[in-house]
Amino acid sequence: MLVLVVEDEPVIAASIEWELLEAGHEVLGPASCVSEAEDLARRQRPDLAFVDINLAGADEGVALARDLKRRFGVHSVFVTGQVVQARQNRDAALGVLPKPFAFESLVASVDFAVALIAGGRPRRTPPGFEVFADPPRTQRDRDLAALPQ
Numbered sequence: 001m002l003v004l005v006v007e008d009e010p011v012i013a014a015s016i017e018w019e020l021l022e023a024g025h026e027v028l029g030p031a032s033c034v035s036e037a038e039d040l041a042r043r044q045r046p047d048l049a050f051v052d053i054n055l056a057g058a059d060e061g062v063a064l065a066r067d068l069k070r071r072f073g074v075h076s077v078f079v080t081g082q083v084v085q086a087r088q089n090r091d092a093a094l095g096v097l098p099k100p101f102a103f104e105s106l107v108a109s110v111d112f113a114v115a116l117i118a119g120g121r122p123r124r125t126p127p128g129f130e131v132f133a134d135p136p137r138t139q140r141d142r143d144l145a146a147l148p149q
Helices: 010-022 034-043 061-072 083-088 103-117 139-145
Strands: 002-006 026-031 048-051 076-080 095-098
Touching: 002 010, 002 034, 002 061, 010 026, 010 103, 026 034, 034 048, 034 061, 048 061, 048 103, 061 076, 076 083, 076 103, 083 095, 095 103
Parallel strands: 002 026, 002 048, 048 076, 076 095
Antiparallel strands: none
């Protein structure tokens, strides 16, 4: 899977990138701001985005997640310490993985999110992951579901 990482804390961003690469995923970014994330998504459409809500001191991640879905058909998972705000904006993402999180949960969240996008619901939710809703399926979602896992 090609995963867009949007995180403005360099150490956290590098750790997320490393864990995803170690798990065999490709990483787009990490992007530290909205414009950088949108530019990356425009150039190379990711399969999924991990989005921090608070970017550079502003709560721009919610609008970014909505924009990624609307403009590019890319679903997001909030990876944030702003859990209450994530819940208040549950329409913008598949769910939330609260910080701090175990990297095993982060990696497991990729396959879990892809299964949600494909219309499935795995029996085991990654530890800490809170599911918001089953997303509406688009043709891009069905194409993603057809890729080998």
